[in-house]
Amino acid sequence: MFVALPATADERIDTPPDPPNIGAVTTAAAREKFRSFMTQKGLRVTNQRLAIFDAAFAQREHFTAEQLLDYARAIDDSVSRATVYRTLPIMTESNLLREVDIGTGEKFYLPNQEGSSNQVAQVICLDCDKIFEISAPFMGWYGNSVSQKLNLTPVTQRLQVSARCDQWRQTGTCPRRS
Amino acid sequence: MFVALPATADERIDTPPDPPNIGAVTTAAAREKFRSFMTQKGLRVTNQRLAIFDAAFAQREHFTAEQLLDYARAIDDSVSRATVYRTLPIMTESNLLREVDIGTGEKFYLPNQEGSSNQVAQVICLDCDKIFEISAPFMGWYGNSVSQKLNLTPVTQRLQVSARCDQWRQTGTCPRRS
DNA sequence: CTGCCTGCAAACTCTTTGCACGAAT
DNA sequence: ATTCGTGCAAAGAGTTTGCAGGCAG
Numbered sequence: 001m002f003v004a005l006p007a008t009a010d011e012r013i014d015t016p017p018d019p020p021n022i023g024a025v026t027t028a029a030a031r032e033k034f035r036s037f038m039t040q041k042g043l044r045v046t047n048q049r050l051a052i053f054d055a056a057f058a059q060r061e062h063f064t065a066e067q068l069l070d071y072a073r074a075i076d077d078s079v080s081r082a083t084v085y086r087t088l089p090i091m092t093e094s095n096l097l098r099e100v101d102i103g104t105g106e107k108f109y110l111p112n113q114e115g116s117s118n119q120v121a122q123v124i125c126l127d128c129d130k131i132f133e134i135s136a137p138f139m140g141w142y143g144n145s146v147s148q149k150l151n152l153t154p155v156t157q158r159l160q161v162s163a164r165c166d167q168w169r170q171t172g173t174c175p176r177r178s
Numbered sequence: 179m180f181v182a183l184p185a186t187a188d189e190r191i192d193t194p195p196d197p198p199n200i201g202a203v204t205t206a207a208a209r210e211k212f213r214s215f216m217t218q219k220g221l222r223v224t225n226q227r228l229a230i231f232d233a234a235f236a237q238r239e240h241f242t243a244e245q246l247l248d249y250a251r252a253i254d255d256s257v258s259r260a261t262v263y264r265t266l267p268i269m270t271e272s273n274l275l276r277e278v279d280i281g282t283g284e285k286f287y288l289p290n291q292e293g294s295s296n297q298v299a300q301v302i303c304l305d306c307d308k309i310f311e312i313s314a315p316f317m318g319w320y321g322n323s324v325s326q327k328l329n330l331t332p333v334t335q336r337l338q339v340s341a342r343c344d345q346w347r348q349t350g351t352c353p354r355r356s
Numbered sequence: 357c358t359g360c361c362t363g364c365a366a367a368c369t370c371t372t373t374g375c376a377c378g379a380a381t
Numbered sequence: 382a383t384t385c386g387t388g389c390a391a392a393g394a395g396t397t398t399g400c401a402g403g404c405a406g
Contacts, residue, residue, distance in 0.1 A: 064395095079362095083362060085395095086397090103279045106396095142314075142337070146339055147301065150303075151343070152344070157339045159320070160337075161332050162334045163332045224386065257387095258387070260389075263370095283395095285370090358406090360404090360406095366397105368396080369394100369395095371394090373392075373393090376388100378387070381383090381384090
């Protein structure tokens with residue numbers, strides 16, 4: 001079977017998936033979804049879990065567990081580090097959050113929007129500490145074909161490109177640097 | 179620009195790169211190469227570093243730092259954990275070893291044969307704890323095009339597929355399990 | 357009420373580092 | 382003789398876990 005990448009760079013490189021809408025109305029809706037999800041799983045809806053959920057879904061960029069702790073504590077200062085670490089797997093396993101491990105020791109997280117695929121590559125700028133999320137559906141095709149050859153069933157795949165920012169190195173400035 | 183994957187599965191999926199020849203003669207040659215490399219860099223050729231080098235290049239599969247410590251101690255029991263951890267970066271930065279991080283907390287290493295590219299994907303069997311190294315030159319093309327789009331220069335790329343072993347799950351046996 | 361959930365702090369894993377001794381050049 | 386390399390043990394970072402008390406259902 002022949003496998004080809006999309007024809008143009010424009011098709012290959014998407015902007016990061018839009019985070020879920022925020023603001024009073026849609027936050028309430030997302031929250032309700034979270035509530036029912038938890039109930040359905042036989043898990044309790046605690047104030048701490050709600051605060052962590054709200055904090056996570058207010059983010060538009062990648063965040064770490066430690067950052068999430070800060071954000072959640074701003075909503076409910078009773079939230080502890082342990083509860084953040086215990087809630088993160090719940091949210092990732094249920095596809096509410098996506099976990100991104102770029103091999104730096106700490107894991108990053110990102111709100112996962114409805115219907116967004118897991119066929120996403122990352123470009124990591126080593127100079128600007130930025131992670132770009134890029135749609136890469138061919139990862140699925142690759143994972144399938146390569147696994148089949150080995151009599152395996154693919155579960156997840158990841159594709160990451162680490163890169164330097166020449167503009168930063170040469171001029172000391174980069175519009176993407178925060 | 180149009181980018182295509184190789185046409186057949188056979189072309190896409192290579193066997194893991196052959197480890198360097200082992201045995202008296204070629205080990206001596208590899209060792210000599212190591213010696214001259216170290217000298218050239220102004221680094222001292224110590225018994226510990228030689229033991230670590232020999233231990234690493236006797237391996238045909240991925241190994242961890244801890245395993246390398248064991249193997250090296252079998253050659254020279256004065257080798258310490260600290261020296262292993264201090265020697266590993268030297269060997270990876272000089273492309274003697276390849277470092278593989280599959281996000282499990284510990285890093286894996288593999289002897290790198292001469293001229294082997296760094297365009298290598300991994301298929302990780304979650305059931306059999308096996309890592310398959312697979313030549314994937316299109317990673318370079320992808321890294322280049324995606325980086326260019328962002329005004330970045332690619333440094334490294336990694337592509338990993340995690341998979342299940344159906345045979346193991348169904349029959350409780352797998353020829354690949356060690 | 358029952359038992360899941362919580363905060364706290366200790367434990368854990370892998371890796372790095374400060375220090376004084378030791379050995380390669 | 383220098384100076385780099387070494388072992389030891391402690392420190393470090395990120396994450397997990399045991400326990401006694403707390404709150405959702």
